[in-house]
Amino acid sequence: MEDRKCDWINCKNNQMNGKQKLYMYLCICFFAVILTGCNTKGVVNSDAPQVTIAEYQKDIYQTTIVQCKTIEPKLVLTLTPDEYEVNSYSIQQDLLKVAECYVEEGERVEAGEVMVTFENDGLEKAIEQYEQRKTEDQLLIDHYTKLQKIDRSQNYKKDIKKLKADISVVQAYINEKKAMLSDYQLVASKAGVVTDVSEQLHQGYARKASTLIKVASGSSNYITATSDDYAFQVGDTYDATCNMASYEMKVINVVNEDEKHQIVFEPVSDMTGITETDELILEIAKTPISNAICVEEEAIVTVRDNKYVFLLDEQGYRHAVPVTVREVIDGYAILSNGIEQGEQVTLN
Numbered sequence: 001m002e003d004r005k006c007d008w009i010n011c012k013n014n015q016m017n018g019k020q021k022l023y024m025y026l027c028i029c030f031f032a033v034i035l036t037g038c039n040t041k042g043v044v045n046s047d048a049p050q051v052t053i054a055e056y057q058k059d060i061y062q063t064t065i066v067q068c069k070t071i072e073p074k075l076v077l078t079l080t081p082d083e084y085e086v087n088s089y090s091i092q093q094d095l096l097k098v099a100e101c102y103v104e105e106g107e108r109v110e111a112g113e114v115m116v117t118f119e120n121d122g123l124e125k126a127i128e129q130y131e132q133r134k135t136e137d138q139l140l141i142d143h144y145t146k147l148q149k150i151d152r153s154q155n156y157k158k159d160i161k162k163l164k165a166d167i168s169v170v171q172a173y174i175n176e177k178k179a180m181l182s183d184y185q186l187v188a189s190k191a192g193v194v195t196d197v198s199e200q201l202h203q204g205y206a207r208k209a210s211t212l213i214k215v216a217s218g219s220s221n222y223i224t225a226t227s228d229d230y231a232f233q234v235g236d237t238y239d240a241t242c243n244m245a246s247y248e249m250k251v252i253n254v255v256n257e258d259e260k261h262q263i264v265f266e267p268v269s270d271m272t273g274i275t276e277t278d279e280l281i282l283e284i285a286k287t288p289i290s291n292a293i294c295v296e297e298e299a300i301v302t303v304r305d306n307k308y309v310f311l312l313d314e315q316g317y318r319h320a321v322p323v324t325v326r327e328v329i330d331g332y333a334i335l336s337n338g339i340e341q342g343e344q345v346t347l348n
Contacts, residue, residue, distance in 0.1 A: 061346040063312055064296050068341040071289040073329040075230050079240055079249065079265060079280040081218030086195065089115070089186045089213040091206055096184065101201045103213065108275070109188040115213055116201060120184035127177045134170045137163045192217030193275040218276040222249065222265045230286060232263050240265075240280035247271065247280060294332040299345050300325060309339055310346040318346050 096118040103115045117124075141163045144156035196214040200206050222240075237250045249265040256262075274280075300323070301308045307325050310318040323338030339345070 061310075061312065061318065063344050063346050064299055066293065066295050066335075066339050066341055066343045066345060068291055068293055071292045071294065071329050071332060071334065073286040073289065075226070075228050075284040075286055077224045077226060077263075077282045077284075079222040079224050079282055081276045081278075082221040082223040082264060084216070084218040084276065085190075087189060087192070087215050087217060088211045089215070090209055090211055091118070091186075092183060092208060094208045096206050098201055098204050098206060101197070103194050103197065105194055105197050106275075107194050108192070109194060109215060110191045111188055113188045114185055115188055115194075116186040116206075118184040118206065120180075127174055130170050130174045130177065134167050134174070137167045137170070186213055188215055190215070190217040193277055195277060216276045220267060220271070221252070222267070222280060223262065224265075224282070225260055225262045227259050227261070230284060232261065237268060238265075238282055238284065240282040242274060242278050242280045245273075247274070249280070249282070289329075289334065292332075292334045293339070293341060294334045295339070295345060296347060297328050297331050297333045299347050300333050311339065312344045312346055 099117040099119050101116050102113075103109060109115060141160050144160050144163075147154055148156055192215040194213060195216045196211075198206075198210060198212045200210060201212055206212055232251050232254050234251050234254060237248055239246045240249050241247070246269075248268040250268050251263060252266045253264040254261065255264075295309065299309050301310065301320075307323050308320045309323050311321045312318050321338055324336040326334040326336045328334070
């Protein structure tokens with residue numbers, strides 16, 4: 001019995017020793033893996049993707065300071081010739097040869113003035129001949145009339161009647177030829193300044209429907225329109241400028257339509273050298289606005305008809321602040337409320 005007991009104890013001891021050995025082996029393997037990881041720490045696999053994370057940067061804004069200053073507004077208006085229009089002239093025939101071009105760009109023409117004539121197969125000569133015949137007939141009528149007054153026994157009524165009938169026929173021919181000749185001339189319908197002469201005329205030929213000459217026309221008065229609240233009064237005079245020269249202009253009419261005002265000026269100065277194509281510039285100094293809270297116009301942001309500025313706080317963050325813009329003058333928005341002098345707002 002004692003021998004069997006000893007064998008069982010020895011067997012248990014052997015089993016315990018085997019478990020201990022296995023446990024020790026596993027521990028050694030674990031520490032080996034840890035040591036291997038430590039030794040390879042910092043070694044970069046060139047095949048692995050590289051990830052770069054940018055450092056956080058705070059937004060940097062361009063800013064401006066809300067100011068309180070005196071604004072000196074100006075009303076700047078452009079005066080254009082009243083009844084201004086540009087008339088274009090062309091021919092209806094397919095092709096005509098130029099006989100004479102009488103105008104150049106920049107020249108002034110009067111209503112009814114012939115600007116260009118084209119070769120017309122003797123129409124002008126025929127008109128001249130008919131005009132001469134009409135003159136001769138009229139001279140004969142005058143002669144017969146005088147003879148009858150001198151000698152009442154003489155009767156030239158039939159001759160006079162025949163001559164008058166001939167004049168009527170000749171005049172009909174003249175009218176017909178002139179109507180035909182109008183197709184071979186360019187005649188100014190209104191007085192004005194020639195603004196363009198086609199190169200075709202200088203080359204000697206003109207084609208159908210091509211614009212050959214342009215003439216700008218207008219009255220001697222000037223007109224402008226504005227929605228500004230400045231009060232123009234009939235009879236007031238102002239100095240307007242053009243090409244460094246100054247011209248005195250007088251208000252002769254003011255028409256108020258809704259929020260728009262139309263003002264008509266009459267020149268007081270001699271306008272020699274000014275053409276229908278020239279515009280005048282009128283600057284009017286308005287009443288200065290004192291202690292105006294203002295900021296650059298570009299600082300104003302509009303969202304659905306509402307106005308805002310972005311106020312910058314001490315930490316450098318911006319906040320939208322609603323404001324009321326009274327008006328914009330010379331690039332500055334004058335504010336009625338919403339922000340105070342000295343505060344910092346962004347421009348972008």
